[in-house]
Amino acid sequence: xxxxxxxxxxxxxxxxxxxxxxxxxxxxxxxxxxxxxxxxxxxxxxxxxxxxxxxxxxxxxxxxxxxxxxxxxxxxxxxxxxxxxxxxxxxxxxxxxxxxxxxxxxxxxxxxxxxxxxxxxxxxxxxxxxxxxxxxxxxxxxxxxxxxxxxxxxxxxxxxxxxxxxxxxxxxxxxxxxxxxxxxxxxxxxxxxxxxxxxxxxxxxxxxxxxxxxxxxxxxxxxxxxxxxxxxxxxxxxxxxxxxxxxxxxxxxxxxxxxxxxxxxxxxxxxxxxxxxxxxxxxxxxxxxxxxxxxxxxxxxxxxxxxxxxxxxxxxxxxxxxxxxxxxxxxxxxxxxxxxxxxxxxxxxxxxxxxxxxxxxxxxxxxxxxxxxxxxxxxxxxxxxxxxxxxxxxxxxxxxxxxxxxxxxxxxxxxxxxxxxxxxxxxxxxxxxxxxxxxxxxxxxxxxxxxxxxxxxxxxxxxxxxxxxxxxx
Amino acid sequence: xxxxxxxxxxxxxxxxxxxxxxxxxxxxxxxxxxxxxxxxxxxxxxxxxxxxxxxxxxxxxxxxxxxxxxxxxxxxxxxxxxxxxxxxxxxxxxxxxxxxxxxxxxxxxxxxxxxxxxxxxxxxxxxxxxxxxxxxxxxxxxxxxxxxxxxxxxxxxxxxxxxxxxxxxxxxxxxxxxxxxxxxxxxxxxxxxxxxxxxxxxxxxxxxxxxxxxxxxxxxxxxxxxxxxxxxxxxxxxxxxxxxxxxxxxxxxxxxxxxxxxxxxxxxxxxxxxxxxxxxxxxxxxxxxxxxxxxxxxxxxxxxxxxxxxxxxxxxxxxxxxxxxxxxxxxxxxxxxxxxxxxxxxxxxxxxxxxxxxxxxxxxxxxxxxxxxxxxxxxxxxxxxxxxxxxxxxxxxxxxxxxxxxxxxxxxxxxxxxxxxxxxxxxxxxxxxxxxxxxxxxxxxxxxxxxxxxxxxxxxxxxxxxxxxxxxxxxxxxxxxxxxxxxxxxxxxxxxxxxxxxxxxx
Numbered sequence: 001x002x003x004x005x006x007x008x009x010x011x012x013x014x015x016x017x018x019x020x021x022x023x024x025x026x027x028x029x030x031x032x033x034x035x036x037x038x039x040x041x042x043x044x045x046x047x048x049x050x051x052x053x054x055x056x057x058x059x060x061x062x063x064x065x066x067x068x069x070x071x072x073x074x075x076x077x078x079x080x081x082x083x084x085x086x087x088x089x090x091x092x093x094x095x096x097x098x099x100x101x102x103x104x105x106x107x108x109x110x111x112x113x114x115x116x117x118x119x120x121x122x123x124x125x126x127x128x129x130x131x132x133x134x135x136x137x138x139x140x141x142x143x144x145x146x147x148x149x150x151x152x153x154x155x156x157x158x159x160x161x162x163x164x165x166x167x168x169x170x171x172x173x174x175x176x177x178x179x180x181x182x183x184x185x186x187x188x189x190x191x192x193x194x195x196x197x198x199x200x201x202x203x204x205x206x207x208x209x210x211x212x213x214x215x216x217x218x219x220x221x222x223x224x225x226x227x228x229x230x231x232x233x234x235x236x237x238x239x240x241x242x243x244x245x246x247x248x249x250x251x252x253x254x255x256x257x258x259x260x261x262x263x264x265x266x267x268x269x270x271x272x273x274x275x276x277x278x279x280x281x282x283x284x285x286x287x288x289x290x291x292x293x294x295x296x297x298x299x300x301x302x303x304x305x306x307x308x309x310x311x312x313x314x315x316x317x318x319x320x321x322x323x324x325x326x327x328x329x330x331x332x333x334x335x336x337x338x339x340x341x342x343x344x345x346x347x348x349x350x351x352x353x354x355x356x357x358x359x360x361x362x363x364x365x366x367x368x369x370x371x372x373x374x375x376x377x378x379x380x381x382x383x384x385x386x387x388x389x390x391x392x393x394x395x396x397x398x399x400x401x402x403x404x405x406x407x408x409x410x411x412x413x414x415x416x417x418x419x420x421x422x423x424x425x426x427x428x429x430x431x432x433x434x435x436x437x438x439x440x441x442x443x444x445x446x447x448x449x450x451x452x453x454x455x456x457x458x459x460x461x462x463x464x465x466x467x468x469x470x471x472x473x
Numbered sequence: 474x475x476x477x478x479x480x481x482x483x484x485x486x487x488x489x490x491x492x493x494x495x496x497x498x499x500x501x502x503x504x505x506x507x508x509x510x511x512x513x514x515x516x517x518x519x520x521x522x523x524x525x526x527x528x529x530x531x532x533x534x535x536x537x538x539x540x541x542x543x544x545x546x547x548x549x550x551x552x553x554x555x556x557x558x559x560x561x562x563x564x565x566x567x568x569x570x571x572x573x574x575x576x577x578x579x580x581x582x583x584x585x586x587x588x589x590x591x592x593x594x595x596x597x598x599x600x601x602x603x604x605x606x607x608x609x610x611x612x613x614x615x616x617x618x619x620x621x622x623x624x625x626x627x628x629x630x631x632x633x634x635x636x637x638x639x640x641x642x643x644x645x646x647x648x649x650x651x652x653x654x655x656x657x658x659x660x661x662x663x664x665x666x667x668x669x670x671x672x673x674x675x676x677x678x679x680x681x682x683x684x685x686x687x688x689x690x691x692x693x694x695x696x697x698x699x700x701x702x703x704x705x706x707x708x709x710x711x712x713x714x715x716x717x718x719x720x721x722x723x724x725x726x727x728x729x730x731x732x733x734x735x736x737x738x739x740x741x742x743x744x745x746x747x748x749x750x751x752x753x754x755x756x757x758x759x760x761x762x763x764x765x766x767x768x769x770x771x772x773x774x775x776x777x778x779x780x781x782x783x784x785x786x787x788x789x790x791x792x793x794x795x796x797x798x799x800x801x802x803x804x805x806x807x808x809x810x811x812x813x814x815x816x817x818x819x820x821x822x823x824x825x826x827x828x829x830x831x832x833x834x835x836x837x838x839x840x841x842x843x844x845x846x847x848x849x850x851x852x853x854x855x856x857x858x859x860x861x862x863x864x865x866x867x868x869x870x871x872x873x874x875x876x877x878x879x880x881x882x883x884x885x886x887x888x889x890x891x892x893x894x895x896x897x898x899x900x901x902x903x904x905x906x907x908x909x910x911x912x913x914x915x916x917x918x919x920x921x922x923x924x925x926x927x928x929x930x931x932x933x934x935x936x937x938x939x940x941x942x943x944x945x946x947x948x949x950x951x952x953x954x955x956x957x958x959x960x961x962x963x964x965x966x967x968x969x970x971x972x973x974x975x976x977x978x979x
Contacts, residue, residue: 114913174803309629322687384639
């Protein structure tokens with residue numbers, strides 16, 4: 001091994017003045033890289049007396065501090081008929097003031113110190129983030145904590161947030177991609193709270209009391225984790241957080257997130273949109289992150305469509321057939337469940353060609369598996385790219401916090417590469433047949449069927465669906 | 474564009490919005506010695522004119538690698554719109570040694586493909602007078618040849634090599650006057666990047682030329698034909714500019730894109746991708762000496778070429794308001810733009826301040842007045858520096874009325890706010906707030922390797938010197954409320970504006 005390296009180094013020296021001239025250009029696959037060992041900096045974990053878990057990582061390169069708080073809540077818990085409550089709770093926490101400050105005062109304070117606070121609400125989590133200059137940390141943290149614990153939900157800011165959300169829903173159908181992915185979500189999660197999505201009507205029904213209740217239910221110390229990175233002193237930072245949040249007392253842990261039910265049968269839905277380009281989505285429920293199938297499915301998804309130009313959907317639908325500019329697949333996984341989808345935004349007159357090509361790819365990985373070279377390529381790509389999980393201190397700190405938030409073991413990251421390495425050809429075929437069954441396949445086609453290459457019925461019985469954004473005017 | 478993940482418009486906007494860089498990040502009160510960027514940037518120039526900027530930093534074991542050329546749609550030429558962007562797609566098709574199973578045989582086939590393809594194009598361009606039968610014959614021949622060529626090639630090798638070695642952010646962007654290729658790699662993989670990039674500057678092979686033309690036409694459908702914002706933007710720019718090349722869409726007009734030409738594209742490449750027209754920017758866990766050894770070895774032999782002086786028609790002063798309507802089945806929206814000078818002029822810097830005062834954050838004037846107080850807008854944003862930055866450009870307002878309010882109402886209200894800028898001096902507090910925000914944005918941009926690399930290469934290309942970042946900070950300090958008032962009075966006039974409105978199909 002060592003000899004090999006020396007030889008290669010010698011060869012490089014010989015080549016050094018003429019790297020690409022003539023025929024001696026080195027084969028890119030033969031380049032030898034100096035191995036390096038990388039130990040990500042250690043994040044410190046502290047549990048406050050009231051149950052808040054804090055991850056801290058110092059980084060003094062720039063005078064900036066980033067704080068993220070993740071809360072186990074989300075649109076999963078939207079009351080039926082009032083879809084949008086979780087989202088509005090997050091929005092108006094940020095805008096609607098606190099017990100000691102109005103929303104306008106907070107805005108003014110934050111803008112004048114160039115601090116940024118944002119709240120994002122997902123299906124199963126809500127993240128409140130703060131980015132602030134080091135010298136303004138105390139003021140920033142004061143506002144941040146107050147928003148977290150004491151939001152006032154001022155009525156006029158609720159009215160504003162509802163109006164803006166309603167307009168956003170009204171405008172969703174102007175965006176074919178957003179429309180399609182929203183609808184896909186409803187279909188893949190049918191019969192599950194995750195498939196209930198806000199509409200103009202459901203947002204209209206939301207009242208201030210709903211937000212107050214929602215906040216009270218989920219914002220509890222034992223349901224909150226915080227990650228801090230940047231220009232801080234660790235001990236000092238923990239003390240600052242303890243001073244602001246340590247006295248917060250609201251015991252109890254709200255419920256968890258049961259996984260969505262598995263579909264009994266396949267579906268084919270058509271959503272009309274007058275557009276020269278159709279959007280085709282083919283989806284399945286997929287394994288959760290704690291599942292041993294997770295690693296094999298990551299590799300499978302990479303090969304099917306998320307591995308760039310070489311992946312099958314991209315290679316076939318875009319490169320070989322030239323039917324689309326955007327095509328590929330995605331796999332998004334939580335604890336206990338995930339979703340997988342292959343997509344293409346195809347020329348309307350090639351809609352059925354694209355759909356057939358995609359389903360054929362899915363069926364083939366089930367029946368024939370994948371090539372050994374594809375497996376090697378996918379594994380090596382995933383493993384080599386893994387280092388970017390540690391590219392910035394903020395990513396490291398938040399990543400560590402999210403592991404605990406998701407209920408994953410804290411060695412998840414250190415064993416990840418090894419687990420990917422172990423994936424074999426048989427594993428891929430096994431997960432493909434377990435999760436990509438035609439009997440549970442959800443297909444959505446958005447477009448104008450008058451312009452399709454063949455009738456959609458030639459692919460199967462289809463259901464004509466409407467977008468769920470709600471009534472206009 | 475090579476990846477479906479990032480939109481061209483977003484990027485262009487990103488350039489403008491995030492392109493404002495800062496480095497001695499000072500809070501409002503403290504002297505700032507926080508990040509001595511100047512001391513960390515090392516600049517080298519090879520004998521062939523290639524410029525290299527390197528910043529060594531050890532945040533993580535990765536490196537961001539940018540290659541930029543001061544070219545783009547501006548160099549397309551009428552009748553050839555879309556060439557610069559299409560060339561960017563072609564550059565992912567490999568080289569003489571990357572992506573082939575049999576270079577000699579493949580070369581022969583590709584030559585025949587291009588002969589057949591251009592003959593076919595010439596026939597089809599005749600339109601109604603074309604010989605249908607000949608077209609059919611040529612199409613079949615082209616198809617057969619393409620099938621042959623595919624057998625001799627290995628598709629997507631560049632992507633495969635980068636991906637397999639852990640590459641992330643692999644993408645490229647073509648703008649009006651800057652084109653950038655970038656990738657992030659584990660820091661020990663620099664040689665792979667040098668091997669691939671020097672090779673595709675020296676020996677690119679434009680495989681899949683004719684099928685890729687369909688892909689960019691689909692890209693156009695996605696970004697323009699099915700996207701109300703994209704469609705309105707295209708009409709807006711071609712109305713705002715009547716003489717300068719900024720009037721042409723980066724993606725190209727569809728009729729030109731159908732006939733994108735192999736020889737023209739090859740010639741475009743030779744001229745604009747010369748080493749003396751190239752800037753490399755590297756930020757990450759590397760040593761400048763080690764990197765330069767690799768760069769000299771791989772890029773040093775590229776021959777310097779003559780880059781002809783670009784002749785650009787100056788946009789004549791606007792003589793009155795221009796308006797354009799787009800009918801589209803979508804909710805109403807509008808774009809308003811005003812001609813103004815570009816950086817490094819002082820007025821451009823004043824417009825960064827105006828940009829922030831009008832739409833930076835929840836306390837900005839447009840949000841406060843139009844969204845919160847009057848409740849007539851769903852969204853109003855502004856951008857300084859559309860659609861390019863190397864020539865006089867536009868200050869642009871993007872606005873969406875909230876139903877049932879109309880674009881007309883919103884437009885009136887927008888003008889009222891602009892008039893206020895001309896009439897009343899901005900209070901010191903508001904001015905300072907805007908400056909602090911601009912500085913903090915810059916600092917946040919520095920926090921990732923790719924953010925810093927993008928910023929350095931941007932200024933090096935646009936102004937000719939990345940140190941404009943410090944000049945900008947000096948200029949920013951000097952901006953007074955009188956400057957804001959006078960720039961608003963001078964440029965934000967009715968005579969100098971272009972308005973594009975989206976009107977729902979009936």
